[in-house]
Amino acid sequence: MLPPRTYVFFGLNAVRILGIISMLLVFASSIFVLVHDVQAVNRFMAEASESDMQDCDYIPGSTVPNQPAGVFWAVVNRLLIIFQVIILILSEVGWPLAFFDRFFPVLGSAFGLGALGIFQALIGAAILSHHVDDFTLVTAFFLFAIGCLNMLLGLIFREGAKARRSITNWRAQAKSVLPSAEDFRPAFVRPNSSFVPSMFKSGAGEERAEKSGFGFGRQGEKAAGLKGFLISKPLESLPRYAPPPRSEGSRSNSPEPQFKSSKYAI
Template sequence: MVTKKGYTFLALNAVRALSIIALLLLFASSIVTMVQDVKSVNAFIVAGKADPNIRVAEGNSTDVDCISTDTDYIDGSTVPNQPAGAFWAVLNRLLIIFQVIVLIMSEVGWPAAFFSRFFPILGNEFGLGALGVIQCLLGAAVLSHHVDEFSLVSAFFLFSIGCLNILLGLIYRESAKTRRAPKAWREQYQDVLPTTAPLGPPRALVMASTGSSAAWEREKEGADASRSGSLSSQKSGMGFGRQGEKAALARGYTLTRPGETLPRYAPKPTVTVRDSTVSYAESETVA
């Protein structure tokens, strides 16, 4: 039966799977949008050479400008109609792709040491709040431009997952990534599984014949008597007196007595030497 921790584990991993899917969709849509922007810029440059109303900057084919005031973006692209607009548009898509790759690696959890050292907010010691904030920023950056339907759906989906990750981060805080880790699922049932003790070597099975039933009964009675005797001997000990010493010597144990020592706090013995000359003088006076 799945416990509360099990449902939490499944729910958090389901959100992680949706987060990875949303990041992959944004990755694909960014590449598609970047290719369309490059094609639109090239077509705009070709049209500028044929139409005198469109001016192309000299020395840089990607730096385009338009005299017409009713065009803010290059037709069919997300490139703004301003100096170096194509450069910043392509750089924006490349940065989005790089951030998406980093977030996917963070969701997968590899390499954990890299994120713990260089990106701690995406490591295992932090929750899902920072991840959700970055996803919302990426989604808002794409939704703030006029994009196609594929990019629009991908960005909106990622923004929704980012809001959900922020909510989960506020609920579980720094323990969110620990709760969804497969290691936590194994530790949940670690105490439930029975512990098996190491078994000894297999005992030989002796089959007795039908004619030796009496011997079998006598052997069984002897085993019961020896078992009861061993139990009684375990329950009643000989103590540490003379009887215990005799019982130990009878079983083949050797008893050794420790050497006599003084405790550490005892004073050292001092030797007093009598003055022989004084005692000799006293003996002469008495005589």
């Protein structure tokens, strides 16, 4: 049986793929509606009279309102929807992630899916508020449903939703057996540290000889003496349980032990 994080990973990525598909469909339908509106406005302006323009609220066969600058705002609306959909698709793909983290952080890696779901629901509601064709209606409703689902996932997983569905984090967790922890060891004892190799890097000539080191022998003492360092010989010491050493004078003055003769001696 797979661990729970596997099901969470595949579930979040399935919602991501569905969101990208829905936004691509909305992108295509917005271009289709934009072209259709422009054709309908041109046909209406060529055929309609002044009385027809005063009687209708919307230009027939389009989503353009029959009011001052109505065509302009209808075109701007579609262009803004297309631009927003492109931004949301790039945020779902994760490129460029540094741009979103710095200039648009609500769509970056530090935030969850709630803001993304709000944007998707707003775009879907803006499209559904107009009389559109069947294809645009279905794609907008699909996007609105995905936006509501993303808002729900944002409330459940909060800011960790994008980290849970990230492919790079998944690969890193799959490679590591133990959980990752910060290494508090000094730099010179770390296996992957560049501290030790940097100690032995040197140039050419005398600089290489000076940086290579002389060890702890006579050459090391000589090099240290030339630099002004004094190396003192450590004092000899004995353990506490050892008897104190005898001096030479006390050893010579002390009488030699005499052995008494015994009748058992040979």
